[in-house]
Amino acid sequence: MDTIDAVVIGAGVIGLAVGRALAQRGLETLVLERFDAIGTGTSSRNSEVIHAGIYYPPGSLKARLCVQGKAQLYAFCESHGVDYRRCGKLLVATNEAQCGKLAQIAAQARANGVDDSKPLAAAQLRALEPELRAVAGLLSPSTGIIDSHGLMLALQGDMEAAGGALAVLSPVEAIVCGTDGHVLQIGGETPTEIRARIVVNGAGLWAPGLAGVTAGLAPQHVPTAHYAKGSYYALTTRAPFSHLIYPMPEDAGLGVHLTLDLAGQGRFGPDVEWIAPASPADIDYRVDPARAVGFEAEIRRYWPGLPEGALAPAYSGVRPKLQAPGEPARDFVLQGPAEHGVRGLANLFGIESPGLTASLAIADEVVGMVMPRR
Ligand SMILES: Cc1cc2nc3c(=O)[nH]c(=O)nc-3n(C[C@H](O)[C@H](O)[C@H](O)COP(=O)(O)OP(=O)(O)OC[C@H]3O[C@@H](n4cnc5c(N)ncnc54)[C@H](O)[C@@H]3O)c2cc1C
Numbered sequence: 001m002d003t004i005d006a007v008v009i010g011a012g013v014i015g016l017a018v019g020r021a022l023a024q025r026g027l028e029t030l031v032l033e034r035f036d037a038i039g040t041g042t043s044s045r046n047s048e049v050i051h052a053g054i055y056y057p058p059g060s061l062k063a064r065l066c067v068q069g070k071a072q073l074y075a076f077c078e079s080h081g082v083d084y085r086r087c088g089k090l091l092v093a094t095n096e097a098q099c100g101k102l103a104q105i106a107a108q109a110r111a112n113g114v115d116d117s118k119p120l121a122a123a124q125l126r127a128l129e130p131e132l133r134a135v136a137g138l139l140s141p142s143t144g145i146i147d148s149h150g151l152m153l154a155l156q157g158d159m160e161a162a163g164g165a166l167a168v169l170s171p172v173e174a175i176v177c178g179t180d181g182h183v184l185q186i187g188g189e190t191p192t193e194i195r196a197r198i199v200v201n202g203a204g205l206w207a208p209g210l211a212g213v214t215a216g217l218a219p220q221h222v223p224t225a226h227y228a229k230g231s232y233y234a235l236t237t238r239a240p241f242s243h244l245i246y247p248m249p250e251d252a253g254l255g256v257h258l259t260l261d262l263a264g265q266g267r268f269g270p271d272v273e274w275i276a277p278a279s280p281a282d283i284d285y286r287v288d289p290a291r292a293v294g295f296e297a298e299i300r301r302y303w304p305g306l307p308e309g310a311l312a313p314a315y316s317g318v319r320p321k322l323q324a325p326g327e328p329a330r331d332f333v334l335q336g337p338a339e340h341g342v343r344g345l346a347n348l349f350g351i352e353s354p355g356l357t358a359s360l361a362i363a364d365e366v367v368g369m370v371m372p373r374r
Pocket of ligand 1: 010011012014032039042043045048050097173195206318319351355356357359362
């Protein structure tokens, strides 16, 4: 059986970033992907926003890795020619009752090291965005948008330049951990096995399921997977805004916000719909046209001028949640040998937003967890 230094499972933005980081540190690295292309999962079903890091509890992995990852990502986009725009974002309170929450988020942003956000009064908001209705807001100048597919291609390119490889149509079906390496059972048309000293489970929505078929990993380290679908609607008219516009965050998401893609097309979403598929393979990603009514009501709170019938169902993504509906929000879980005691194994759970922004920082963190100290 072939033995290599490192296998990363999943060619989403996280798996590719980790594969690149391992290959660049001189390890013979293979990224295995179940489907026939990179980035067909959550990494191509999101808002493509480079988040500033204002929302997450100070000291959390989400806060630290978002702020660190944002700086790394802007630098990476510059050096690798990945399309991005630092367009800035407005987080808005649409009534007086939300102002306390806004002030709390502003304080949290400062505690997270986001030192460029600026409180704005209603008149200042109107001057920036005349169509916006809000009583107060927070300008986040370091929020931006990115071509997520361009990012993944650049990560793959770097990984391959460093000697790493990608194998598509290679679903990992089980892992058997051992003291002299971990054996991965790979299905597909020509099932095979491979042994690796380092295994990183970056399987996104599938990560808990894969941990569940990892022999040698104690069951208490396998979380229960929960899923929260978020649907998007495209704006069929021109968006009268130049910033991204976010309402106050809600329980399991950031609220139905306006993002702009790099071509200037406006889209709204994602909302929050808890779903319970038997497996991620059973997820129905279609957008229910009936949800448009709820979207219009949400959007008109901050954009009363939204024209009738201007929303068209676009696409959806599913957040890999670690909490059940109604439970407190959970942090990313980057689980390495220090947590589960299995040398060379890392499981990445709950990598929802801001995972895209934090991808390069997560990769560095994972390398620190699994690379043997010299
Ligand atoms: C609605 C929504 C909006 C979001 N918006 C933003 C945003 O604006 N900004 C931001 O920073 N983040 C955002 N995120 C979060 C971000 O998209 C994710 O954190 C990130 O894409 C996760 O990447 P991943 O590589 O972990 O997962 P994925 O992209 O899902 O990749 C996992 C890969 O593993 C593969 N795989 C699974 N099982 C196996 C197996 N057994 N063998 C081989 N391969 C396997 C899958 O096919 C898939 O390709 C958003 C997320 C959602 C859902």
